[in-house]
Amino acid sequence: MALIDKVPGDLHLYIGGMFTLRRRDALKQANITHVLSVLRMPLDRDLFGPFKHMTVEVDDVDDENLLEHFPETNRFIQEGLDGGGGVLVHW
Incomplete structure (x- = not known):
């Protein structure tokens, strides 16, 4: 079963x-x-229909540089929060 967990x-x-x-019900409720x-x-782009969506294409390996994506992802997350909505980060 897929879970949606709130960051503390x-x-x-x-x-x-x-x-x-x-x-969808859990996402709507959040x-x-x-x-x-x-x-x-x-x-599957149909999964993202009702949402504003951003993809960061990275591999799940130890030497992947996630830090280089932080400025762009932080802006995206902040945009969602500032707009009064919730933001889901998934992998």
Whole structure:
């Protein structure tokens, strides 16, 4: 079963696996408006229809430089939070 987990704190920031996107009721209840995908694989674009979506194509390896993506991903996340919605980061 896919889970949607809230990051501790006051922000409406959530994390989950790929299949979290199929839990539409849970996403709606969490007021998810933005989805950040962090993976390198073909994605079914129909999963993201109601959301503003961003993909960071990275491999799940030790030497992947995630830090280089932080300025862009942080802006995307902040945009979602500032707009009053929730943000889901999934891998």
